[in-house]
Amino acid sequence: MLHRLESLESCNYNGMDVAVLEKQAAGLKWQQQNYVVQNSNLVDLCASSVPQFQGLFGSNLGRGQMIELKRPEVFLGSDDFQEFVNFPVAGPEFGDSEKLDLVPHEAAADYCISRTSSCQMTAHNTSVMKEEREDTILEKMESAIGSGKESFNKRKAEAVADHKSKGKRIKGEGESEVKAKCSTEISRDSSKENSKASEVQKPDYILVRAHRGQATDSHSLAERARREKISKKMKCLQDLVPGCNKITGKTGMLDEIINYVQSLQRQVEFLSMKIAALNSSVENLPMKEFPAYVANFPAAAKLPEMAGLPSYFQLNPLQKESVNCMLNESMLPPQTATEGIASASVSSSSGITQLQPFSAWNMDPQEHVWIYVRHGRYMKDEEPVQHTCT
């Protein structure tokens, strides 16, 4: 039995993978065919270990370690499998559980599991048996809980299919097939991982996998990682900029972003102009309660139209001119603001002509609803204003 221990220990497997769990569970399951498994605490184990199991999933899915696994079919016919592989829940604990009281079978020698290879199956040792029950957990999850992890289901399904193709003699229910499937799939995965290049260091790194046919040298990997970072950021920007859901492609998105930033900057200028114009006619408001009130103001800032309209039209003509000229200035960059104001003052002699733009102006009580025009700017309806103002 010692040689079992040595063989198992010789596996230089650094981390825990779901596959390992499944494999071990598969191996366990094979043995269970010949032995009565104490299912008294099964339900408890399932309930208690499912979250851990899922946690294990989460921690392990990010790792693309290479594992050398063999089929659990070798376990067929193993006699004494009362105590089988015991592996702890989380990764760091793996190095500890090296107790191997009973190695199931000669074939287990090929079965390179991680260092967790102690076989001890005692009914009361719940913490120990958590992973041993993986197979049963799998069944439970599949049947009752409906396992939360898609990959898990996928592996099970693939494991089932694979095992069927092997044509091995299966005793018991489908979970044994499932285990076999898992194992075969895991071996496939491991071989795939051998050929793939994966950068996995920390959870917050971007996992880059080189697919079949792609270069795997460090430069292209770095390039690919950089490109994925950029595309991820573009997606975040897509959420920020309104109306970008339909646009795909970097150039279109960048155009939208540029337009949006420009419009926001113009809005700030415009609003500051408006505040300047309004301030001249109003006295200082009490500033104590303002900050909280202003900050709590609804984001849409939809003022009640009834209250806003009457006083809103009180802008005197000069202020309106300056506001309009400010608007013109933002529309036509080459025109300097001073020139705009000069022209406004010239035209202010005919006060009546100024009223027309103001009516269009005042029609929108919310006043600066910047309508986003695709392929254009985020601008309010500026046509009437521009036509009437010089």
Place this chain on the structure above:
Amino acid sequence: MDLQNLNPSSLKSRFTARFLRALTEINAPKTISSSSPREIFQRYRRIKVAADKSMAYSVRSRRIWSRATLWRLRTRSRSRRLVSFGRRASVKTRTTASHGKENKEHHGAVLGVQAEELRELVPGGEAMDLCNLLDETAHYIKCLTTQVQVMRTIANLYSIE
């Protein structure tokens, strides 16, 4: 929308407080003569600067763009005292920049051109690679929207009173 107090240390609250404080400073001395367009225009500039400065201070130079904005404001205020027609100079630089933009489109990758445009828009964007530029743009957009919201609210409140 509820009127309960939002997080007092959020970006919005910080910006609002600073901006209102600046507004009171701007309005205080000019309560008497303030109807001429020139006055209004001057006040507009001051308010705009105050808005940008308030936003940059609220971000507390955690971001490249806020640091660049503050630096730009400080150097501009310094240079304005030296140069007599500082306002015209800044306007002229704006026009030349817009012309230069069109020339750039003729050569180079399209992505590079747009990245250049974005760099011009976002303060401090000239020395950033695309990755950081996108990050800064996202944060800048968020702050700009906050700024616009608050200023719109203030303008509406002013117009009501």
